[in-house]
Amino acid sequence: MLAADRYQRIVELIDENGSVLVSDLVAEFGVSRMTINRDLDHLAGIGSLTRVHGGAMSAVETGDPRSRHCLMCGTETGGRTAMTLFHEGGTQSQACCPHCGLMLVSEHADVTAALAQDFIGGQMVSIRAATFLVAPDVTVCCVPTVLCFEERDDADRFSRGFGGTLMTWEEAQADVRDHMTLTKEGTEV
Amino acid sequence: MLAADRYQRIVELIDENGSVLVSDLVAEFGVSRMTINRDLDHLAGIGSLTRVHGGAMSAVETGDPRSRHCLMCGTETGGRTAMTLFHEGGTQSQACCPHCGLMLVSEHADVTAALAQDFIGGQMVSIRAATFLVAPDVTVCCVPTVLCFEERDDADRFSRGFGGTLMTWEEAQADVRDHMTLTKEGTEV
């Protein structure tokens, strides 16, 4: 039997029953526990299922491909300010807003890319192409507020009414390092 | 036995069982492993089957698309820009638009093929045969916008009004690596 056949069967079983047990799969396929674990990790990696202790569950039932909670502060994501971070190896994580997103990228060296939601239109924007409005006079999610705009012009107009500083992602990150994190050493330049 | 006879029989076997093993085919036809591999590569080349490690599987997808959410950014798929990625083993995943599709293919080494929707007509196009318009001056889904066109001419005409750069899939991927992902270079060794 091909590994690919196992993959298909596992997804079928989850469709039928909602979940599968590692021990059942070991019996069904006659392969080792390790192999089943590897299969499930692979399928979880491409979002076909959600890995749980002892087996796997339907990805849709568990609230969709990924956990829908901010990796930084734990609040539910999915609002107007959500961010998705892409880690090395294909795993993803969610941030509730660019404020948390900034902190996460600073902490996790393996973040390869990230998308943030345009605050006006809601479309997802690659952070390298976006403009961020840091510390405007509104509270949407976490404080200090950081908002994402696809168009620098939109951010500019918004700031006329609400203040804040326009920054690129890199600038905003430098700002996070300087102002939002606690300096433990004091040896910084 | 002619090579053509083997081809026919291999396709038959896949129709019957969903997949075939190289080792089984070696036994059935009494030819070398190398010859079977060449057969499978040939049949995969003309789209008769999907090559997987140790054998081959049906190219036509049985199950309907799994999660209806973009594996990259989590938004609902199914719009005019949807993409379907095929992973080794026959499992599929969805991307909301070529922007996310590009990033996913960069991250997932096991993507064997992908289809994107032509932005004009809506038909699904194999990404290798399509032309992509990168960063035109419109926002349809994620930003920077990447649109897919079956005909390079369509992409060219569209770009006259909306700008953007025409690219093959490979070129677009290189562009993603350069402009959409975070560079974590620093001074580390």
Next chain:
DNA sequence: CACAGAATGTAACGAAAGGTAACACCGGGT
């Protein structure tokens, strides 16, 4: 709550199987 034991997850290693490039051989056609 602590604890022990069972079940499960994970990392590392080696064996086996599979993929592939290079070359030689064969037979049919020109």
Next chain:
DNA sequence: ACCCGGTGTTACCTTTCGTTACATTCTGTG
């Protein structure tokens, strides 16, 4: 005689998988 496509052989590399050992999580008992 020559070319050319199909095939087998060989050698080498990659992938897959089981085993082992150990870490982690779960579960029942007191």
